[in-house]
Amino acid sequence: MDILVINSGSSSIKFKLFQMPEERLVAKGLIEHIGEAGSRFTDHYSGLKVILDKVDGVQAVGHRVVHGAEKFKKPVIVDTGVIRGIKKCCAIAPLHNPANLSGILACQRLLPGVKQVAVFDTAFHQSIPAHAYIYGLPYDYYQRQGIRKYGFHGTSHHYVALEASRILKKPLNKLKLITCHLGNGCSITAIDKGSSIDTSMGFTPLEGLVMGTRCGDIDPALVTYIMRKHKLDIKQMEAVLNKESGLKGVSGISNDMRRLEAKAKAGNKRAGLAIDIFI
Known part of the structure; x- marks a missing residue:
């Protein structure tokens, strides 16, 4: 049985095709920099379409899903109820659950009738x-x-x-x-x-922790302070915290550690500062 495992991350898609029960790896791949400037992949669907167009013989699909709240405590077969539950959690995992859902919906279109299983990141921490x-x-x-x-x-x-x-x-x-x-x-x-x-x-x-584009732990009062000072609405503030902060925000360059290391070696102080904060 050939099982496709998909991890639609916040800025990347990883996949592996396994032959089970032998656990033999048949194929694997990675797409990076999704949605970033200069990338040919504008969203997760476009990336998944390329992957699924190239993979043959898939008999089941396993998806990593980031947020299952308290509802999902173990892997589940995807149905309309599970999709509704994943959508409900998009508000509290805006960088991930929409991407995870894109993978599920893409597979429904491109692999009709193939069973899909959702495995939730939150389940282990229950x-x-x-x-x-x-x-x-x-x-x-x-x-x-x-x-x-x-x-x-x-x-x-x-x-x-x-x-x-x-x-x-x-x-x-x-x-x-x-x-x-x-x-x-x-x-x-x-x-x-x-x-x-x-x-x-x-x-x-x-x-x-400080992350690629996320701020990590900060004083909660900073949120309302910044909103007042910069006249930001809720959506704009969420974008600052989730997409414009972390390594990218501190360095002013990128969320890619490889680029920051190169810039730091060339003498860029903010790149070096971002690395020091992360470490």
Whole structure:
């Protein structure tokens, strides 16, 4: 059985085609810089169309989906209800869930009748205890609106923990680990005996470390202060925090660490500062 695995990230698409149950890798590929200036891929759909036009014999598709809130705690077969749930979470994962959904909808068009499975990044972090996921806000916000820390990159953190166990030759249920996911989006997770007990990302993927285009942790009062000073509306402020900050915002150059390292070596101080903040 040939299974296509798709990871539609915030600025990239990765795919691999596996022959199962042998776990034999048949094909793989990567598209980067989606939606960035100079890229021929204006959105995720255009990239996925190229990929799916070239891959033959797909019998099932697995999708990484970033946000499943508390609704999705394990992988699910995609149907109209699952699509509605993913759409509902787009508001709290605006850089990712729309891209993940684009992959699902593209596959529906290009691979009609092929079963699809959604695997949620938030699912691994459902083991985080309440004292670690409840914010210091009125508890009613959690009860009525589900405002809490969810955490992301769960599939990555789970895999890294399994690999650490294998390499260290120690059972996962005997280990205490700190796992790191470092890319355009970044997070770290504390794992005790195979279960996530805390993580750096929160209600959305914006919280935590400085990232490619996201600010990470800042003083919450800065949001309203900047909005007042620069006369920004909510949509504009969200764009600043999610798309114009992080390495890109500090350096004024790019969210690509490769470019920043080259610029820093050439003497660009802001590129060097961005790298120092990240490290």
